[in-house]
Amino acid sequence: MEKDLHKEVCEEHIYSSLYEKLAQGLHDFLYYKYGQGLNPDDKVQEAFIKLWENCKKVSMAKAKSFLYTVANNLMLNEIKHQKVVLKYQKQKPRNYTKESPEFLMEEDEYFKKYQEVLSRLSEEQRTAFMLNKVEGKKHDEIAQILGVTRKVVEYRIYSAFKVLREELEGFRIK
Numbered sequence: 001m002e003k004d005l006h007k008e009v010c011e012e013h014i015y016s017s018l019y020e021k022l023a024q025g026l027h028d029f030l031y032y033k034y035g036q037g038l039n040p041d042d043k044v045q046e047a048f049i050k051l052w053e054n055c056k057k058v059s060m061a062k063a064k065s066f067l068y069t070v071a072n073n074l075m076l077n078e079i080k081h082q083k084v085v086l087k088y089q090k091q092k093p094r095n096y097t098k099e100s101p102e103f104l105m106e107e108d109e110y111f112k113k114y115q116e117v118l119s120r121l122s123e124e125q126r127t128a129f130m131l132n133k134v135e136g137k138k139h140d141e142i143a144q145i146l147g148v149t150r151k152v153v154e155y156r157i158y159s160a161f162k163v164l165r166e167e168l169e170g171f172r173i174k
Contacts, residue, residue: 009063010055018063019048026071038078040071047071110168117167121160128156 008014023044030040047070051058058066099107118126124146131142132153139157143150 008060009051009058014060015052015055018051022064022067023048026067029068030071030075033072034075034079038075038082040075043071043074043078046074113168114164117164120167121163125156125160125163128153129160132157 009018026047027040027044030038030043034040047067050070051063051067054066118129121129127146128142131137131145132139137145139150139153142153146153
């Protein structure tokens with residue numbers, strides 16, 4: 001007999017009559033308790049959807065209680081969600097870089113000047129310097145690649161540094 005009660009809620013005509021009887025009252029309950037801001041119409045619809053999804057578990061006698069509980073919980077969840085949204089709206093975005101606009105402009109100017117000075121180095125100086133500083137190769141490796149002695153590589157890197165230091169003096173390079 002109890003199974004017959006559960007099947008009744010799952011029958012479409014009974015479910016429709018439940019909707020017609022309870023939907024307006026449920027809406028009014030949510031509206032008076034929480035106001036229009038949290039959209040009680042949607043919560044009523046969602047509660048009835050949950051009733052349909054769980055119709056085999058809910059008896060006819062408990063349908064009204066189920067609907068009101070589900071709708072109330074949906075509203076409470078919406079309130080919690082709104083609190084989280086407000087919390088993050090109030091937070092100021094973090095300033096991940098401590099760099100001032102002046103620093104960024106100076107950095108850009110430095111980079112342009114650095115590229116310009118590199119282009120003015122001799123091919124031998126630039127190659128030795130880039131292999132050492134950009135690719136991280138040791139002096140012996142560079143000497144082997146270029147087919148020169150280690151001392152020649154050291155001189156080329158040293159002379160490239162000297163030119164860079166002189167040309168980029170205004171940028172406080174050590």
